[in-house]
Amino acid sequence: MAIETWLTKVRSAISSKPSPPPAKKTNVGILAFEVATLMSKLLHVWRSLSDAALARLRHHLINLDGVRKLVSHDDAVLLRLACAELADALRVAAHSVAALATRCADPFLRDFGDAFADFADTGRDPHRWVVSTWKDMDTRAHKMDKQVAATAALRRAMEDLADAEHGLRKLLHSGGRSLSATNISVAAEQQQLIFAKKQEVKHLKHTSLWACTFDAVVSSLARVAFTILARIKLVFGAGHDHRPTPLHRSLTLSSAVHPSVDVHVQSPPPLSRKSMSMEEALLDHHHQRQSVVAKRSGFFEHSSAALVPPPGTLGAAALAPRYAGVIISIERMARSPSLVGAEERDELYGMLTASVRAKLGARLRGTVAAAEPGLAEQWRAAVGGMLEWLAPMAHATVRWQAERSLEQQRKTTTRRETTLLVQTLQMADRGKVEGAMAELLVGLNYLCRFHKEMMLLLDAGHGAAADRHATQVRMEQETGRTCIQTV
Incomplete structure (x- = not known):
């Protein structure tokens, strides 16, 4: 009976599948550079939600004359656009974090994508990934800054090492079988440089994300992403219906970002960081969310949809960068209309679309006025006044495009300020x-023609004066000769 029991246990042990060993934690390695870029992006979004950045958005950016004239007069619309852009930037970064999470040993981390969407x-937040206090978040951001900087230094050191090794190989190859004394000395110095660079790379690999x-x-990254999302929803008052609601409490003075819908209800005074921690504010926000039905509502899908330019805008027609270039060219020519030649005018005209050419032709038809100093001064003031609010949007459009280009995305530097979509011509009314x-x-045409006519008159005046001077000299010479002959 004992033998049968023993055999039963053996058969059971053989037939049962062995439990898989725990997954081994692996280092980031060569992916450190991609991780550094991702960290930089998340930190940039976080700093775009600082008190200073939000105050700049609320009191400056959405009140720019160009934004009011061309995009919208409604604060809520403009703030909703800014909120959607920040949320979409976070969505893209979180997608990259989810891709990295598949390599984690911790099953909870591997589930980051679903947890973040939920x-x-x-x-x-069952894993309590939202950072609880401002001090903790500042400390974490500072640590990530140092990791990003160390990783950038590692990239440079590795590039320098590769260049040094390539230079040594080239030197040895060019010398053939025998090297001169000078080349031997250079090779020895290069070898020492390579050794020093290898030591630097080794040190940086230990101190960086590698x-x-x-x-x-x-x-x-998960903690930062969760905290950023909580900050966005709290500051902009993004409710479950995806529409901004008035803030009754806030982390800081950022409560002024979204105006209250009911102007008759006075919101409580904003609290400072000392009087209210992030944990308390987020807990309050979480309690407000308890009545929300746990159903997927597509928060990020709605944010992405809000960034699609509506019909009738320059973004919908894919004309924002082109028109920005035209406006910047006009701004440059308006500074020195006397220097604008036929080639520059032809180049500018070639940048215009058919619709702008039609408007320009209709505007110029029957309005060819004589060149007058008073009228020129009026046009100069009118053109300058329009460029004051239109040119900043054109420059912002160029910056916005550059900041989102592939080369810029590869950089790991943390920018302190960003150009928001609301500042650009992307959502501007095309008409x-x-x-x-x-x-x-029209104004530039008149200014250029006025300066051209003034130059012609000036040249004509100079020509007449030159003729008078030449006649006077000739008369003096003839008089001189007469005097000499008389003597």
């Missing part, structure tokens, strides 16, 4: 922009 739609595990990196451009071109 938190966006329901406010649930030596960090995927679990450690994703854990840090209004084209009307303003036509008016600018």
Whole structure:
């Protein structure tokens, strides 16, 4: 009976599948550079939600004359656009974090993608990934800054090492079998440089993201992503219906970002960081969310949809960068209309679309006025006044495009300020922009023609004076000769 029991246990042990060993935590390695870029993006979004950045958005950016004239007069619309852009930037970064999370050993970290989507739609944070206090978040951001900087230094050191090794190989190859004394000395110095660079690279690999595990990196990124999302929803008052609601409490003075819908209800005074921690504010926000049905509502899908330019805008027609270039060219020519030649005018005219040319032709028809100093001064003031509010949007459009280009995305530097979509021509009304451009071109045409006529008159005056001077000299010479003959 004992033998049968023993055999039963053996058969059971053989037939049962062995439990898989725990997943081994691996280092980030060569992916450190991609991780550094991702960290930089998340930190940039976080700093775009600082008190100073939000105050700049609320009291400056959405009140720019160009934004009011061409995009919208409604504060809520403009703030909703800014909120959608920040949320979409976070969505893209979180997607990259989710891709890294698949390499983690911790099953909770591997589930980051689903957990983040659930938190966006329901406010649930079972893993408590939202950073609890401002001090903790500042400390975490400072640490990530140092990791990003160390990783950037590692990239430079590795590039320098590769260049040094390539230079040594080239030197040895060019010398053939025998090297001169000078080349031997140079090769020895190069070898010492390579050794020093290898030591530097080894040190930086230990201090940068290279030596960090995927679990450690994703854990840090997950906490930052969750905290940013909580900050966005709290500051902009993004409710479950995806429409901004008035803030009754806030983390800081940022409560002024979104105006109260009911002007008769006075909101409580904003609280400072000392009087209210992030944990308390987010807990209050979480309690407000308890009545929300735990159902996916597509928070990020709605944010992405809000960034699609509506019909009638320059973004919908894919004309924002082109018109920005035209406006910047007009601004440059308006500074020195006397220097604008036929080639520059032809180049500018070639940049215009058919619709702008039609508006310009209709505007110029029957309005050819004589060149007068008073009228020229009026046009100069009118063109300058229009460029004061239109040119900043054109420059912002160029910056916005550059900041989102592939080369810029590869950089790991943390920018302190960003250009928001609301500042650009992307959402601007196409008809209004084209009307303003036509008016600018009419004014520029008059200023250029006025300066050209003034130059012709000036040249003519100089010619007449030169003729008078030549006649006087000739008369003096003839008089001189007569005197000499008389003597």
